Amino acid sequence: NAGVTQTPKFQVLKTGQSMTLQCAQDMNHEYMSWYRQDPGMGLRLIHYSVGAGITDQGEVPNGYNVSRSTTEDFPLRLLSAAPSQTSVYFCASSSPSHNEQFFGPGTRLTVL
Amino acid sequence: RKEVEQDPGPFNVPEGATVAFNCTYSNSASQSFFWYRQDCRKEPKLLMSVYSSGNEDGRFTAQLNRASQYISLLIRDSKLSDSATYLCAVNVGNTDKLIFGTGTRLQVFP
Numbered sequence: 001n002a003g004v005t006q007t008p009k010f011q012v013l014k015t016g017q018s019m020t021l022q023c024a025q026d027m028n029h030e031y032m033s034w035y036r037q038d039p040g041m042g043l044r045l046i047h048y049s050v051g052a053g054i055t056d057q058g059e060v061p062n063g064y065n066v067s068r069s070t071t072e073d074f075p076l077r078l079l080s081a082a083p084s085q086t087s088v089y090f091c092a093s094s095s096p097s098h099n100e101q102f103f104g105p106g107t108r109l110t111v112l
Numbered sequence: 113r114k115e116v117e118q119d120p121g122p123f124n125v126p127e128g129a130t131v132a133f134n135c136t137y138s139n140s141a142s143q144s145f146f147w148y149r150q151d152c153r154k155e156p157k158l159l160m161s162v163y164s165s166g167n168e169d170g171r172f173t174a175q176l177n178r179a180s181q182y183i184s185l186l187i188r189d190s191k192l193s194d195s196a197t198y199l200c201a202v203n204v205g206n207t208d209k210l211i212f213g214t215g216t217r218l219q220v221f222p
Contacts, residue, residue: 042214
């Protein structure tokens with residue numbers, strides 16, 4: 001039981017490049033979410049999904065896309081990276097009955 | 113007003129001290145409350161859920177005050193290993209979405 005896994009652990013992009021941050025969970029959780037964490041800002045919700053085929057925006061969705069084709073996977077796409085997207089990205093999942101979220105180890109992204 | 117607010121600290125306390133953190137929330141419809149612990153450069157991990165009646169887990173006690181819309185975390189007999197950032201999380205109204213506070217940093221010194 002791996003829990004929530006994220007790849008890559010580190011990434012450096014140039015402004016304008018695109019990339020996908022991968023997130024997978026093996027706990028059969030319906031709810032998955034993406035957060036970014038910046039110094040002094042705490043965790044801010046980017047996008048979330050309550051089940052396969054359903055996604056919705058969080059607090060800071062601009063510049064990011066998500067899809068949820070399976071229960072296990074919830075990738076986050078940066079369409080055209082900007083320096084303001086330099087951050088640590090955490091993926092999380094939870095079951096509907098508990099709300100308790102389990103986090104992946106994070107992806108540290110730097111956009112130059 | 114932010115949906116969830118915490119004092120960022122840092123709280124610097126000696127070993128053995130008792131320390132308490134508060135976290136206020138703005139949505140009176142929120143039903144789920146949590147405290148997470150985050151070590152430097154690591155992911156947040158659930159410390160404890162906060163129940164209406166309050167709950168205790170060893171040296172840690174969490175309480176909910178619905179009237180004043182805040183939750184609290186009390187740590188007794190602080191250990192060096194308690195040094196971390198403590199994040200509160202509150203669900204948004206009647207949804208599964210969790211909103212996190214910015215975290216309170218605790219540093220326990222010998």
